[in-house]
Amino acid sequence: MKFNTKLIHGNLKIDETGATNTPLHLSNAFSHSSAEELECIMKGTSMGYAYTRISNPTVTSFERRIASVEGGLAATAAASGMNAIYLAIMNIVESGDEIIASSGLFGGTYTLIKNLKSYGINVKFLDNLDKISLENAIMKNTKIVFAETLGNPKLDVLDIEDVSKVCIEYNVIFIVDSTITTPYLIKPIENGADIVIHSTSKYINGTSNSIGGIIVDGGSIKYKEDKYKNFKEYSRKFGKMAYTAKLRNTVGKDIGASLSPFNAFLNLTGIETLSLRMRRHCINTLAVAAFLSNNEKVTSVNYPSLPSSKYYNLTKKYYKNGASGVLTFRLGSKENAFRFINNLKMILNITNIGDTKTLIIHPASTICASNTEREKEKMGVFDDLLRLSVGIEDIDDIIEDIESALQFIN
Incomplete structure (x- = not known):
């Protein structure tokens, strides 16, 4: 298929x-024909549903669909993208462990x-997460490398294959947030990621009508190594399903942040x-990026598919169908940025991305x-920078709105 x-x-x-x-199964709990049947479900020795905080048939259908399109072994849904990130990490680490992450992450993730650190977990942020910097940073207690396919809003492009090779060599779990790129543009598991995360509130959903997140398990064999002692029981019983089995039986169930x-x-x-x-999204964003690049009132434009981008070659390697629908640009001052937003007619000033509608935000103040x-500087966030999530409207209407608002810039 x-x-x-x-x-x-x-x-x-x-x-x-x-x-x-x-x-749509809108039921908190599920009835069973016998006490023995429910006992087996609660013990996990037979399939079935007991309580929606733990699992639900509609949610299971969504998890199975995402696992299919991502090429993962299994998927676990969560109440939000942030919750998915938290669960994905906490399923692995213990006090005394270390995480290495890109500094170009979304502000909330950062x-x-x-x-x-308040849980006794050491954290290192690398300005350039690549093979060399990672090899120099990894320690014996490093359990996770975490990065985004495209940084939000830094838009730095992750060389997934190079980072994956280092993670394999040092037996470190490689978690990739692919929210911006989606499985349409890239499937990180095929390039060596162990876990893939999405905030489904963005492009997966597409219309900003529901919050959600999902964790896709690539079926890594790393968990069977002695380094991951907290997976010993699950690796023995579930093999490549160890990560998902542990997630569903421990922190995923305990936190209770299930997807509606x-x-x-x-x-x-x-x-x-x-x-x-x-x-x-990709066609429109490239057209907007080209337009902004040729406007004298715009001091700089950041979009990985532009030949002027430092990540252009990596983009050509990984993103043959486009570099998604987010770009950033700078207008010289915070005042200009605010004036631009306030004079838009169609484009909406909203914190989300990935909607069918074109959205804008001033990241530094939001x-x-x-x-x-x-930290903002490391994330590529400046007072005059705006993040644009380009929608699927007619491109002439998007550019007309941008061009009109630029007339109010000094």
Whole structure:
């Protein structure tokens, strides 16, 4: 089954009613014919559903669909993208362990990982996460390397294959957040990632109508090594499913931040058009980037598909169908940035990305407001910088709105 077909039919099970849409199971708990049956489900010795905080048929359908399109062994949904990141990390680390991460992460992710120090977890942020810097940074207690395929909003391009080789050599779990790129543009597991994360609130859903996150397990064999003693029982019992089995039986169940069945249903609806939307996002974003690059009021434009980008060669290597729908540009001052936003007519001033609509935000005063000036600089965030999530509207209308607002810039 090819990719576009998988988006619609991947791991699809038609129920006894013959409904072509996945049924929405809005039930907190599930009845069983015998005490023995429920006991087996709760022990995990038989399949079934007991309580939606643990699992739900609609959520399972969404997890199976994402696992199919990502080429993963299994997937576990979460209440939000941030929750997915937290669960993915905490399923692995213990006090005394270390995480190495890119400094170009989304501000909320950067803060989450930084704050893990309070759990006794050491954290290193690398300005350039590549083979050389990683080899110099890895220690015996390094358990995770965490990065985004494209940094948000730094838009630095991760060389997944090079980083993966180092992680294999040193037996470190490689977690990749592919929210911006989606499986339409890249499947990180095929390039060596062990775990892939999405904030499904963005491109997977596509219309900003539900919050969610998902963790895709690539089925790594690293967990069977002595370095991961907390996986010993699960590796013995579940083999390549050790990561997902542990996640579902420990922190995933304990935290209780499960995806709503209704949000899973909305995400299943959204993902069916992922290819169509992502293709249009990429085409429109490249056109906007070219327009901005030729406007004298714009001091710089950052989009990996532009030949002027320092990541252009890496982009050509990994992103043959485009570099997604996010770009950043600078206007010389915070005042100019605010004036530009305030004079837009169609483009919306919103914290999200990945919507069908074109969205803009001033990261320094919003999503990165809690970060220090030094951290913002490492993230590629400046007072005059704007992040644009380009939608799928007619490109002439997007550019017309941008051009009109630029007239108010000094």
